[in-house]
Amino acid sequence: MHWDMFNLQDKKGMKMKKILIIIFLGLFSTLSAFALDGNEILRQVDRNLNPDSFEMYRKLINIEPDGTKKEFVMFSVKKGKDKIASVFLSPASEKGRSTLRIGDNMWLYIPNVGKPIRITSLQSVTGGVFNNSDIMRVDYSAEYNCEKIETIDTGYALYLKAKLKTVAYETVTMFIDSEKLLPYKIECYAASGMLIKNLYFKNIKDFGQGVIRPALIETDSPLYKDYKSYIVFANVKKRDLADEIFTLNYMHKIDGLR
Amino acid sequence: MKHGFILLTAWFMIVSFYGTAVSQNTDDDLIDLDLDFKIEEVEKKPYSINADIETKETIRFFDRDALLFKQRYLDKKNEATAWQTDLDLTIEGQFQKDFIKLYGRFNGLLYYNDDENFESERKVEEAYISFQPSFSLAIDAGKKVHKWGKGYAFSPSAFFSRPKNLDDPDATLEGYYSLSADYIKSRGGILQTIAITPVLMPVNRDINHEIGPKDEFIWGGKFYFFTLDTDIDLMFLVSDNLNNHFGIDFSKNLTPSLEIHGDAALVKDYHQYIIDEYGNTSKQEDTVFNFLLGLRYLSRQDTTYIFEYYHNGQGYSAREYETYLSLIERGFDQYLNTSSQSLISQSKTMSAYYNQQAAMRDYLYLKVSQKDPFDILYFVPAITVVYNMEDQSASITPQLTYSPLTNLTVDLKTGFLIGKNKTEYGEKINNAKVVLSIKYYF
Numbered sequence: 001m002h003w004d005m006f007n008l009q010d011k012k013g014m015k016m017k018k019i020l021i022i023i024f025l026g027l028f029s030t031l032s033a034f035a036l037d038g039n040e041i042l043r044q045v046d047r048n049l050n051p052d053s054f055e056m057y058r059k060l061i062n063i064e065p066d067g068t069k070k071e072f073v074m075f076s077v078k079k080g081k082d083k084i085a086s087v088f089l090s091p092a093s094e095k096g097r098s099t100l101r102i103g104d105n106m107w108l109y110i111p112n113v114g115k116p117i118r119i120t121s122l123q124s125v126t127g128g129v130f131n132n133s134d135i136m137r138v139d140y141s142a143e144y145n146c147e148k149i150e151t152i153d154t155g156y157a158l159y160l161k162a163k164l165k166t167v168a169y170e171t172v173t174m175f176i177d178s179e180k181l182l183p184y185k186i187e188c189y190a191a192s193g194m195l196i197k198n199l200y201f202k203n204i205k206d207f208g209q210g211v212i213r214p215a216l217i218e219t220d221s222p223l224y225k226d227y228k229s230y231i232v233f234a235n236v237k238k239r240d241l242a243d244e245i246f247t248l249n250y251m252h253k254i255d256g257l258r
Numbered sequence: 259m260k261h262g263f264i265l266l267t268a269w270f271m272i273v274s275f276y277g278t279a280v281s282q283n284t285d286d287d288l289i290d291l292d293l294d295f296k297i298e299e300v301e302k303k304p305y306s307i308n309a310d311i312e313t314k315e316t317i318r319f320f321d322r323d324a325l326l327f328k329q330r331y332l333d334k335k336n337e338a339t340a341w342q343t344d345l346d347l348t349i350e351g352q353f354q355k356d357f358i359k360l361y362g363r364f365n366g367l368l369y370y371n372d373d374e375n376f377e378s379e380r381k382v383e384e385a386y387i388s389f390q391p392s393f394s395l396a397i398d399a400g401k402k403v404h405k406w407g408k409g410y411a412f413s414p415s416a417f418f419s420r421p422k423n424l425d426d427p428d429a430t431l432e433g434y435y436s437l438s439a440d441y442i443k444s445r446g447g448i449l450q451t452i453a454i455t456p457v458l459m460p461v462n463r464d465i466n467h468e469i470g471p472k473d474e475f476i477w478g479g480k481f482y483f484f485t486l487d488t489d490i491d492l493m494f495l496v497s498d499n500l501n502n503h504f505g506i507d508f509s510k511n512l513t514p515s516l517e518i519h520g521d522a523a524l525v526k527d528y529h530q531y532i533i534d535e536y537g538n539t540s541k542q543e544d545t546v547f548n549f550l551l552g553l554r555y556l557s558r559q560d561t562t563y564i565f566e567y568y569h570n571g572q573g574y575s576a577r578e579y580e581t582y583l584s585l586i587e588r589g590f591d592q593y594l595n596t597s598s599q600s601l602i603s604q605s606k607t608m609s610a611y612y613n614q615q616a617a618m619r620d621y622l623y624l625k626v627s628q629k630d631p632f633d634i635l636y637f638v639p640a641i642t643v644v645y646n647m648e649d650q651s652a653s654i655t656p657q658l659t660y661s662p663l664t665n666l667t668v669d670l671k672t673g674f675l676i677g678k679n680k681t682e683y684g685e686k687i688n689n690a691k692v693v694l695s696i697k698y699y700f
Contacts, residue, residue, distance in 0.1 A: 092309075102450070112429065118519075165514065
């Protein structure tokens with residue numbers, strides 16, 4: 001009798017355990033599905049922002065509080081998730097400088113110096129609000145995992161966390177237009193949780209070959225009060241690119257790709 | 259000196275006026291942020307020409323007690339300072355058609371100082387033709403700079419280039435005439451990139467005669483590997499009349515803000531010329547090892563630290579250098595007592611070796627620069643220290659660089675040399691220097 005009672009309690013316990021496991025698994029799979037959705041949306045956003053292999057021209061504009069303006073024009077080529085090479089076309093003082101990024105590795109080639117030197121993501125080859133990570137942007141999905149996704153009035157909010165500590169911003173909140181699957185605002189945060197900068201994606205434009213993306217990124221930063229920076233995109237075109245272009249030895253020849 | 263002031267003032271006015279004109283132009287040209295925003299550079303021309311003009315005023319404060327001052331001027335210079343005004347023009351042009359590229363960079367310098375009055379220099383820094391039949395291959399022929407090595411201030415493995423100026427390691431160098439190629443292969447896997455750069459350099463009385471006294475072909479090469487997020491180069495130089503060189507370097511980011519680099523070279527059968535305190539010269543032959551280890555660190559406050567330790571196996575020991583300085587001291591005494599310049603003249607025959615930068619064996623280099631302090635964009639104060647570990651003498655260079663307008667850079671650099679008697683930096687001709695330069699790019 002005593003033994004039976006124990007058995008009965010055991011059976012009840014087992015049943016409870018099974019129910020708990022089923023609830024747990026259910027919850028876990030739901031969470032996983034959300035995470036997968038978020039990362040899938042992020043990958044789709046990357047592809048909508050740019051093709052897998054392409055070239056583009058960009059104008060970077062830094063505006064100081066007194067209205068002084070500095071402009072930089074760059075020609076860039078990007079291949080895959082994490083390879084991008086660029087050369088400055090103007091102003092004259094920067095002309096011929098080129099940058100290369102392969103994953104977390106970044107180099108700067110200055111014609112005077114005559115050899116590439118390693119640089120970091122938080123430095124800025126142009127000065128102003130944009131840092132090297134903004135200028136040599138690789139796919140967001142190469143650097144971030146989506147930890148949470150929220151549906152909001154205007155689409156989705158993706159809460160992204162850096163995969164590695166080498167990434168410039170520890171966390172990023174990306175606000176996405178759910179119809180176009182393109183970002184309209186990105187908030188970039190440091191590891192401390194401090195907001196470093198806001199990126200606003202504007203002026204969606206058809207560049208041809210199915211490339212429809214914002215032609216303007218506006219930036220402001222609480223660290224640079226009253227400073228504004230813009231990136232204007234032009235001639236975003238699909239292009240097959242050899243892997244050899246994304247090497248140190250090719251850095252001084254990037255202008256020849258135009 | 260008056261001429262110097264006039265020249266400097268005139269150029270300052272020209273540059274200021276031009277800068278203001280450009281600035282006003284830019285301000286009037288309000289930003290057009292609509293979709294028709296044009297980027298003119300999209301239309302590529304087959305040629306491009308760029309130039310920069312720099313005006314520079316240098317004041318040197320003589321150390322009249324220094325032995326190198328006595329070696330150069332004896333007791334014949336009474337001024338405490340020397341002024342020099344430079345006007346420097348560099349023009350760079352290139353033409354590209356299909357897989358052929360022509361490139362040239364030319365420099366002209368006009369300067370004025372009290373000793374020489376107006377003088378000028380002209381040189382072709384680079385002029386070469388490049389064949390680029392594929393993304394993997396380039397063949398270059400002509401005068402070209404081959405900057406090898408990962409060191410910022412020092413370059414033990416830069417076998418095919420002129421030495422850097424320690425005062426300005428980023429300055430453009432003049433190349434040598436060479437035939438070189440560049441073959442790149444990129445692939446997946448651990449070894450992501452391999453590149454091979456063979457170099458052939460003729461030496462004769464017409465070209466590259468600065469390299470060696472005898473006609474020959476020097477050859478060498480560089481093998482580059484990018485693997486495990488690390489840059490690695492293996493280098494060599496082979497010559498019948500000069501020393502054979504073998505080198506290796508590497509560079510890697512340890513963290514996002516910390517980079518480590520190293521550079522090492524073995525110089526076979528290096529001949530070192532030594533002079534004793536009586537003026538007798540001798541030649542020592544040995545295989546020597548030069549190397550450097552460096553770090554580059556970027557702090558959260560945007561302060562960049564560049565640190566390097568350099569061992570110069572080709573340099574002189576503290577004792578050898580002190581002996582050279584003792585010879586100059588004895589030579590100066592001889593001159594004062596007998597008017598004979600024989601010992602001083604003997605010391606001058608070796609000045610090319612002993613008076614060159616970093617002539618001794620162990621150095622520390624530190625450069626600290628701060629980007630945009632006090633919220634002033636495009637303003638970079640910096641300080642550089644070169645410390646001679648053997649004789650504890652040092653060079654300290656504070657510097658302010660500001661770019662108030664697009665294409666205009668103003669640079670104020672001061673230099674102080676510190677050291678006891680009979681030390682490298684303690685016995686240099688100057689004990690301080692101020693350089694103001696204004697550079698405009700167009």
